[in-house]
Amino acid sequence: MGLSNKEVIIKTLTQAETGNYPLGNGLFTVFSNNPALTVENKLLCLELLQTSLDLKEMMTTFASLVARFIRPFNIRFQSAHGFFSLNNENKFHCSDSFNLSISSTSARIGSITYQSTTPLSAQENKLLTELHQLLVPSLRHALKFSELNSMVFKDHLTNIGNRAYYDESLERAILQSSRSHQGLSLIVLDINDFKIINDTFGHLKGDQVLQHFSGALIKSIRTSDMVFRLGGDEFAVILQPSDQKSVHKVIARLHQEISNNSFFTELNFSSSIGFSHWLMGLSANELFSIADQNLYINKASQKTSNQ
Known part of the structure; x- marks a missing residue:
């Protein structure tokens, strides 16, 4: 404060x-x-x-x-x-x-x-x-x-919220924003080529990647925000209160955390990110769908730039 x-x-x-x-x-x-x-x-x-x-x-x-x-x-x-x-x-x-x-x-x-x-x-x-x-x-x-x-509601591998907690928290956040008119944003993320990491280095290394990525996410958000592992290498962040600047600040801090971590640089690690902003009338599924579509747009653009 x-x-x-x-x-x-x-x-x-x-x-x-x-x-x-x-x-x-x-x-x-x-x-x-x-x-x-x-x-x-x-x-x-x-x-x-x-x-x-x-x-x-x-x-x-x-x-x-x-x-x-x-x-x-x-x-x-x-x-x-x-x-x-x-x-x-x-x-x-x-x-x-x-x-x-x-x-x-x-x-x-x-x-x-x-x-x-x-x-x-x-x-x-x-x-x-x-x-x-x-x-x-x-x-x-x-x-x-x-x-x-x-x-x-805890994911025992990464020690962050699991899918059940995400579902409950997003519904509650939407209800609160509809009452208080607070901004609400959703960020969804996944790890690029996570299967290749598992196949090349083994599943133990893959678990460590998930744990390090969770830690980087936690360091990138405010105390009022929430981080979840949805399953596999999929993650979500609920930002509340939020606006466009809040999302971009979190993404910038996450990129900084990843670039400063030698564990990630050794693996040539990267992730894909998509986000959406809640508007009155949007359901939790619709909010996720918009963020998820933006994630795949981001993933496709990274592949194009790397070719």
């Missing part, structure tokens, strides 16, 4: 360090201790935060609640099993961070950072603490769900 050149003010707190607002061992301690939010507002928050176990949807809902009861922020959540980032257009130079946990004695489940033009006031700090207390129980379940999903 970009910051201006002004001095950055950073404050990190644990839930136990927020003074007179302890979390305690039960969720409903949040309804006592002279709360800043009304009981009705807290029940509303709980209801909204429990509508989905998807981390991105839950944190988007939470960000809207923060904006409603306090003010809009740039928000970033990070944990071992999930990441969320919401950036407004403004470049903020004040940053307040909180470590989230079920209680003062339990392990941290993640950290959340708020960026804004001014530091948090004491009343805003109290409001955020109460909102965190409402968020944490649902957030813990969402992170566990995310952890289990990563095991089911």
Whole structure:
């Protein structure tokens, strides 16, 4: 998340360090201790935060609640099993961070950072603490769900998303873009002459090629983007939010990663790439079909230039 050149003010707190607002061992301690939010507002928050176990949807809902009861922020959540980032257009130079946990004695489940033009006031700090207390129980379940999903939807050779995860993620990305009007792009890739690599160097070498290529893809994207192995030597990248520049930046970074890797240069490695941009009304299959057609155009042009 970009910051201006002004001095950055950073404050990190644990839930136990927020003074007179302890979390305690039960969720409903949040309804006592002279709360800043009304009981009705807290029940509303709980209801909204429990509508989905998807981390991105839950944190988007939470960000809207923060904006409603306090003010809009740039928000970033990070944990071992999930990441969320919401950036407004403004470049903020004040940053307040909180470590989230079920209680003062339990392990941290993640950290959340708020960026804004001014530091948090004491009343805003109290409001955020109460909102965190409402968020944490649902957030813990969402992170566990995310952890289990990563095991089911992971390609075990390359450690990236598999075809099932791709299908689910693309449908979800289209739904989100239709609601929020965020740009969405799909990149599809395959490895040129992969069969020749397998036949010449053996399947173990072929597996290493797939692993190195996956690593290059991961290094070429942003944290908000997703990489998948569709099967064989076919890969896909979902970019969201996205525009023409986003796609070209990823492709340029990928070419740079490949050219800087001696493993690839020894094999005279190359890949073919196609991409498409989602428009209202396009299905997941149609979006893939357009990208796939562009991939084969790219592959044909490479063969022509190499003759």
